Amino acid sequence: MLRVTQTKNALLDGATIAEDLYTTPKDCEEGFESLELPGKNPKKLSPLLRAGVLTTVRGSAYMEYGNTKVMAIVAPPHELMRATARRMNMGVINCFVNFAAFATGELESVPEREKHLGSMLSKALEPVVCRTEFLNFQLDIRVLILDDDGCLLSTAINCCGVALVECGISTYDLVTASTACIYRDNVFLNPTAKEEELLRKHRGGHALAGSENSSSTTTGAPQEHGLITTASMDTFDQLAQCQQCGYLSPGTYVKLLDYTLAINKSLRQIIRRVLTARIKEQHELDVREKAESALEDQRLAEIIERLGRQGLDEFIQSTIKEDPFVKR
Amino acid sequence: MAYVALSEAEKTFILHGVEEDFRCDGRSRRDYRPMELETGLVSNASGSARLRLANTDILVGIKTEIDVPDPLTPEFGKLEFFVDCSANATPEFEGRGGSDLAQELVLALENAYESPLAFDYRTLCLIPGQQCWKLYIDILILECGGNLHDAVSLAAKAALHNTKLPRVTASLLDAGVTDLIISDNPYDCTRLTIDTVPLLVTVCKIGDYCLVDPSAEEEACSTVSIVVSVSMRNGEAFLSGSHMTGGGAMHRDTMRNCLNLGLSIGEQLNTLLAKVLKQEEERVGPKRPKTVGFLK
């Protein structure tokens, strides 16, 4: 995208050299033309999802969707740090989102986006986790974004859902999330960064300009633009989180909502496949370990039997004074 | 929100009341608690408003500054929100306790005001690409009695209506730099049009029913609530932002019901607020009442 910076030449005594000042209408148009409008055959992007990628942390997952790469880490619950959060009657979930230094081009907005994503992520994951099982504990979920190419929140939610299940934390259901946005009557599903930029940066600026250029006599409907991210748990058709920004009429809102719910259903199949394969893999490892520890137990049992036969127990009991403080 | 201790019996009582459309204080599920609004209290701010919604007390002050617009949107001004949860509201807000709640409110407001169709940023533009107005909207929560999102957005909208931007004229110097002359006359000002400015409506789900304007006790009983930002344009209600809070999940059909309820209530609130603000404006001259402020 064209980015205009006003350069200040210190040699010219305080005057500024301004470049192209008016950028919005042209910029928007160029950006929009360069997009591939979703045509008759929308190309299906299948996400890459892997559970248990790290050896140091128990619950970890890695997901790639298009060019967006996200990794999530879940650690077992530990005691509450903050005193004020202690009055809750359920466990506390904290989400920390971090962008890698090379993840995105615009670095000034990163701290704000990290905070925003963190709070939205905790809101989305609270209904999923059985928080009654870890009262007075807090669950830390860390998300690392390696490459930002759009729909970060939904990819992060998917990734965290898998990491939670991998860590062994009780959840009510599998959670899946996806994003849909509308710009100038074109619906983009799981938009890339370019498409999202049109909405966020230019703030649908063309929405106003467009409605003015058209005939001013007819009060046409405003150019709707907006983005909706939905996280759902499909067993009971529950929505864990539904976040919308932009400007939408209720009808469009419900239409986009239904699109995202349909995508969520198909994502759920992929997640189930990955998790089932993982369980089978772990189960085999477990069976092997159990066989080995059964041998170990047998060896110990033989030793104890031998000790019993040699009467070591009685020897210890006879030479040692009884504990006077034990109830009879 | 403020921590309220409720026993199981109290929760059941509230639940039954909601089912019968008769809440603890006699309201129906669609009623708001009585509100008091006053604008123009703070003389040092460009615009201010105070809203009292039963137990919730919000004070908003708006200050204006000249700033350089974002290069990607050279015709747009800027808005910046800041929420301060005062320790007077609840003991929990002492120190950094209220920062999470403040952060959440700021994000909700920023999301609602983001679209130029909701708030026309071009009215804040002075010289495209060079100078624009930046409004700092500072919200102070004095008392927390439930339903903070609604109260904060109502007070912010009223304060924006009350904001007086001094009239600016420009003269061109050489080297292309324009010099701005800001009028000193306190009555020589422009106002902002707030017809499409959005209002946040919290729709709370208790049991199987949705209600608006939950009190602090009702909030403690609910599992999930959805905050909808409603903006009126040409008589139609639009959604300019929404998210769910509360830590629970809701069914898709429940969500549609909540949305519809939120939209219709938002529409009513918008018309009511516009009417009240207009009434307050018309009381000029000898009919103008003295500023009540915090005396009552």
Place this chain on the structure above:
Amino acid sequence: MSSEGDENTVVCLPGERLCRVEDNVVLGIGTYEQNGYIYASKSGVVNIEESGENCQVVSVHKPGFHLTIPATGDVVTARVLVTTPKFAKCAIFCVRNVLLESSYRGLLRKEDVRETEKDRVDIYKSFKPGDVILARVINQMEQSFLITTAETELGVVVAYASDARKTRVPMVPVGWSEMQCPLTTIKEPRKVAKVLPESSINIIK
């Protein structure tokens, strides 16, 4: 629904319906109840065990790593960190036979050290920082677990003599309230646990 593995292992994912709730079916770990059915809340292998008369426990076990949090009644292994006249702070690093990755905080109060004459306990004569103890969890407070050693099988298992020496050899219990260092023959008071010490097992091997 759930897929069949080999040897009749039934694998399930969170949110899958397992069975209907009936009188003789009890919820085990990794499950929750909703609308009269039992659903899984963890991913893993489904186990249906018979317990008691006609009682079946449905539970889901995750193979491999188990997320263990100390529950009330579990015997835990802890290391004593700080001793004060009123209580001893410990770090729980092992629950039953599962080693934890990060330790939880445990609190051992003066009244919970032994069963009789609880108020005349001297913590300094029962534990010293660095001792490894076996204890049972009685409750979970806000920031730590309350543990007790008021049983014969609970108490100090491994302790080192207090004098600073280069070679540290674990002390040997000589009674239920004393331990002796094998090198210096100094006896020190501890609340000893009635367990078979590992040294005796190794001798006979």
